[in-house]
Amino acid sequence: MTETIRREITLEAPPTRVWRALTDRSEIAEWMYPNDFKPEVGHQFTLQVPVNPKADFDGVVRCEVVECVPEKTLSFTWEGGDVVGTRVRHELESAGAATILRFEHAGFDLNAPWGEQALHGAEYGWNMMLERLGEVVKAKP
Secondary structure: OEEEEEEEEEEOOOHHHHHHHHHOHHHHHHHOOOEOOOOOOOOEEEEEOOOEHHHOEOOEEEEEEEEEEOOOEEEEEEEEOOEEEEEEEEEEEEEOOEEEEEEEEEEEEOOOOOHHHHHHHHHHHHHHHHHHHHHHHHHOO
C-alpha cells in the first residue's frame, strides 16, 4: 500500500512569483534545501538535506524533473536513503492576486521497513517547507 501527502494552500502572491520560488535554485534553497535544480524536463538534480546517520542517510536526495509547465505544473522524482519511487508535484492556480498551490508527495510504500517513518518525517518537513515558501513569496515581490 502506498500513501500520499497532499496539501492545498493559498499563497499571497501571483503565479509568476510562486513559480519563481519553485524553480529558481537560490530561492529553492531559501525555503527548501541547497540544490542544483533547473526547470527542464529530464534534468537530474540533488537536494542537500541534513545527514541522518541513525537512518544511514547521507543527506543527498536525488531527483529528476518529469513535468514542467511554466506557472502551472512542476513535478519531479524524489529518492534519498531508503525512500525510493516517490514523486513530488506542484500545481498552481491563479486566485486573483494570490495563488492556490496544490502539492503532493506520492509513493510512500507503507509495507517497506522505512515506510511509516519516512511518511511522517516527510509530512513534518513539507509542512515546515511550505510555510517557509509562503514567507519567501510574500517577503520578496
